[in-house]
Amino acid sequence: MNIFGIGTDMVECLRIAQMIERHGELFINRVYTDHEIKYCQQRKAATQHFAGRWAAKEAILKALGTGWVKGISWRDMEIRTLANGKPTVAFRGGTREVVERLGVTDMLISISHCRSHATAYSVAIGNGQWESPRTDETFDEFGDFD
Numbered sequence: 001m002n003i004f005g006i007g008t009d010m011v012e013c014l015r016i017a018q019m020i021e022r023h024g025e026l027f028i029n030r031v032y033t034d035h036e037i038k039y040c041q042q043r044k045a046a047t048q049h050f051a052g053r054w055a056a057k058e059a060i061l062k063a064l065g066t067g068w069v070k071g072i073s074w075r076d077m078e079i080r081t082l083a084n085g086k087p088t089v090a091f092r093g094g095t096r097e098v099v100e101r102l103g104v105t106d107m108l109i110s111i112s113h114c115r116s117h118a119t120a121y122s123v124a125i126g127n128g129q130w131e132s133p134r135t136d137e138t139f140d141e142f143g144d145f146d
């Protein structure tokens with residue numbers, strides 16, 4: 001079992017609030033699952049929880065290293081909250097296929113938010129190999145940065 005990748009993201013809560021205000025349910029239903037919507041809307045500071053889930057999904061894509069490739073969609077990643085408040089992730093559809101193809105078997109996430117910002121951190125665990133230069137030998141292949 002390896003750490004396959006890590007990811008982090010930060011978003012302004014105001015940006016999420018503006019998208020909700022401008023696009024309403026169209027935005028919410030495109031990005032969030034029914035479970036997530038119910039969780040956020042039941043809370044006083046709903047926007048912060050929506051923003052936290054936005055950041056979590058972006059952080060997950062960074063941990064996978066794929067970004068928004070074919071098959072990945074917002075609603076195929078669901079942030080599920082355990083009884084003690086701890087967030088977990090479930091994948092389905094095309095996103096699940098991408099995750100499985102990469103050999104990622106688990107995704108750990110952590111979310112935090114305040115009035116202004118939400119942030120999230122993710123760790124992808126799996127059998128796959130992280131494809132980045134790690135040694136001095138491979139580093140040389142990239143040459144100078146200028």
Ligand SMILES: CC(C)(COP(=O)(O)OP(=O)(O)OC[C@H]1O[C@@H](n2cnc3c(N)ncnc32)[C@H](O)[C@@H]1OP(=O)(O)O)[C@@H](O)C(=O)NCCC(=O)NCCS
Pocket residue numbers: 048049050052053081083084085086087110111112113114
């Ligand atoms: C975990 C805890 C330290 C978080 O402190 P906090 O400063 O209020 O947290 P932040 O505002 O930075 O972040 C909130 C996020 O923490 C995460 N979180 C909450 N409880 C968590 C837990 N037990 N383990 C890991 N992460 C947790 C959630 O993702 C939450 O965001 P979300 O509700 O939108 O999913 C605090 O909530 C705590 O002590 N909880 C104890 C258990 C508890 O009170 N449970 C109530 C269940 S109803």
